[in-house]
Amino acid sequence: MTGWSVWLQFFLVAGTITVAGSQLSKHGDVLAEKTGMGRTWLGLVLLAAVTSLPEMATGMSAVFWVEAPDLTVGDLLGSCMFNLLILAVVDLFHPPGPVLTAAHRGHLLAACFVVVMLGVALMGLIATPPLTGLTLGHVDLSSPILILCYLAAMRSLFRYQRRDRKAYLAEHEETLLYEDVSLGVAAGKFALSALVVVAAGIFLPQVAARIAVVMGWEQSMVGTIFVAAATSLPELVVTLSALRLGAVDLAVGNLFGSNLINLGILGLMGLLYVKAPLLQVVSAKHVGTGVMAVIMTGIAAAEMMYRPQKKALRWMSLGAFVLAFLYAAHIFVQIIAA
Numbered sequence: 001m002t003g004w005s006v007w008l009q010f011f012l013v014a015g016t017i018t019v020a021g022s023q024l025s026k027h028g029d030v031l032a033e034k035t036g037m038g039r040t041w042l043g044l045v046l047l048a049a050v051t052s053l054p055e056m057a058t059g060m061s062a063v064f065w066v067e068a069p070d071l072t073v074g075d076l077l078g079s080c081m082f083n084l085l086i087l088a089v090v091d092l093f094h095p096p097g098p099v100l101t102a103a104h105r106g107h108l109l110a111a112c113f114v115v116v117m118l119g120v121a122l123m124g125l126i127a128t129p130p131l132t133g134l135t136l137g138h139v140d141l142s143s144p145i146l147i148l149c150y151l152a153a154m155r156s157l158f159r160y161q162r163r164d165r166k167a168y169l170a171e172h173e174e175t176l177l178y179e180d181v182s183l184g185v186a187a188g189k190f191a192l193s194a195l196v197v198v199a200a201g202i203f204l205p206q207v208a209a210r211i212a213v214v215m216g217w218e219q220s221m222v223g224t225i226f227v228a229a230a231t232s233l234p235e236l237v238v239t240l241s242a243l244r245l246g247a248v249d250l251a252v253g254n255l256f257g258s259n260l261i262n263l264g265i266l267g268l269m270g271l272l273y274v275k276a277p278l279l280q281v282v283s284a285k286h287v288g289t290g291v292m293a294v295i296m297t298g299i300a301a302a303e304m305m306y307r308p309q310k311k312a313l314r315w316m317s318l319g320a321f322v323l324a325f326l327y328a329a330h331i332f333v334q335i336i337a338a
Helices: 003-035 039-051 053-066 069-092 107-126 142-171 183-215 219-231 233-244 248-272 285-306 318-337
Strands: none
Touching: 003 039, 003 183, 003 233, 003 248, 039 053, 039 142, 039 183, 039 233, 039 248, 053 069, 053 183, 053 248, 069 107, 069 219, 069 233, 069 248, 069 285, 069 318, 107 142, 107 248, 107 285, 142 248, 183 233, 233 248, 285 318
16 A cells, blocks of 8 residues: 555545544534533533554554554553643633633543552553562452442442532533534434544554554554554544534543543453563553643643733743643653654
């Protein structure tokens, strides 16, 4: 297959995701109102689950067929970084002020769980004896702990969102924006858009892998940079579409929720990779990606807590600028070290 035909496939799939992703955000916003779940919860769980399925498909493919554990770990940790870069991108398209200032403080809880789960993943990556000996067959401690952390995060976030929503409705009258749209119609259109996004998103990493072969790139770098960016394209499109609708919490919730799911998937991949403990056999370069993801999550959480009212720079907040700078610096180091 020639280089130009592979790139053509990539842009066709990316265009499909762009169109379907915008519809997914629109109908997701309707569902948030009709079901009473709220934009924060729906973004953290439902939208995040749909947009993270390409990472799941890539991980399964890399574990079972390609047998490339570095591709799996690089994709999942790289996607966590890329999702935080998206926060910087959406800040450019939110003129009233920093996007994280407009987001609900409830996202801080999700950010805290992301940091905890990244810490667990890093412990698995840097573990030395006797910790490396604490395994059950091919599974080390980090994999079940990551899965348990994800389940605990979902339970805690659900209870927090339900409590917060009850307190809000006790003091405010809810404004309905989609009275003329039925729940059934919204759910059907959401499901159809989700299927298109998932199908295109699953195919996208395969195209990205072919491009990597044509370009002659290293596997660990391909996973962290190119495949991670490719599998995160649904998050980017859905987040920008949600922001265009004015659904800031839907947008931010989708990104933090996707990172939680990515780390949960990392735990699942550790269970499914039967040759050896997954995090013990991959490249040490992933430690740098994990550490950078922790730092970037902390910066996002700090800006959400501090809540600056104006952007320190002309087009973006200081936190968004630092997120973009750190991502670019990490990618530069990855390319130099490849």
